[in-house]
Amino acid sequence: MPQLNPAPWFYILIFSWLVFILIIPHKVVAHTYPNPPTSKTTESPKTESWSWPW
Amino acid sequence: MMVNSFSQFESPVFLTIPLILLALILPWAFYPSRLHDDSSNRTLTLQNWFIGRFAKQLLASSTPKVHLWATLLVSLMLYIISLNLLGMLPYTFTPTTQLSMNMGLAVPLWLATVLVGFRNQPTLSLAHLLPEGTPTLLVPLLIIIETISLLIRPFALGVRLTANLTAGHLLIQLIATASLAFMWIMPAIATLTSILLLLLTLLEIAVAMIQAYVFVLLLSLYLQENS
Numbered sequence: 584m585p586q587l588n589p590a591p592w593f594y595i596l597i598f599s600w601l602v603f604i605l606i607i608p609h610k611v612v613a614h615t616y617p618n619p620p621t622s623k624t625t626e627s628p629k630t631e632s633w634s635w636p637w
Numbered sequence: 638m639m640v641n642s643f644s645q646f647e648s649p650v651f652l653t654i655p656l657i658l659l660a661l662i663l664p665w666a667f668y669p670s671r672l673h674d675d676s677s678n679r680t681l682t683l684q685n686w687f688i689g690r691f692a693k694q695l696l697a698s699s700t701p702k703v704h705l706w707a708t709l710l711v712s713l714m715l716y717i718i719s720l721n722l723l724g725m726l727p728y729t730f731t732p733t734t735q736l737s738m739n740m741g742l743a744v745p746l747w748l749a750t751v752l753v754g755f756r757n758q759p760t761l762s763l764a765h766l767l768p769e770g771t772p773t774l775l776v777p778l779l780i781i782i783e784t785i786s787l788l789i790r791p792f793a794l795g796v797r798l799t800a801n802l803t804a805g806h807l808l809i810q811l812i813a814t815a816s817l818a819f820m821w822i823m824p825a826i827a828t829l830t831s832i833l834l835l836l837l838t839l840l841e842i843a844v845a846m847i848q849a850y851v852f853v854l855l856l857s858l859y860l861q862e863n864s
Binding site: 584585586587588591592594595596598599600602603606607608609610611612613614616620 | 643644646647648655657658661662665668669670671681684685688689693708709711712713715716732734735736737738741742799803
């Protein structure tokens, strides 16, 4: 199986990590979002009873 | 030099330039980090949705300490899913079929989760090696089993991804060759084989996405377990 040939292992390792560290996080972090992430609060919202007669 | 079905997985070298460099660098042209002005288009919006929703889904059920890993995990997901899906195009080279690359990703990241656990809460990390409520007689045996299962995780992570993609590409090549070979002799069989090839290709597209997700999910689980 050619994947088990150890000759190209080192440079494949180095190049894949270089791409993973240098190129991709810059592109991921460039996507911004308008609201900060919030966790759910434990209070449930107060709702009034529906007063419209159907 | 023997040419066999596995020849498609040899890391290609052309005029002493390893072409895996191209396979690793060119996919990121599909992900512009910004346009020439600050407007947006459909592609960028879709990527924005994908990244945001994936990050939320992955990290919703974990502590804020785990959220520090968000950039890394989302980058990893984008990396693997892009390489897998682009590899589904005919005659492209899929770097994630290379065991070297997958082990190179799996071993350091798994080791990072283990070391983070052992540095911050060593007792709790060691306690994971013994499930609660085991009978006293079984304790030594179970600790050995759990240690082995811990140590085998990086190999499982790397080999799972490699094997799934390699097997898929190999099947596609074999069935396509069979379909071509049957075309002049038994066209009806060739048609059936081509339908099988179509279904298999759809399966492989799904597998490409699922395997990327599984890799990142398992890493995030190992991280949550250890922090």
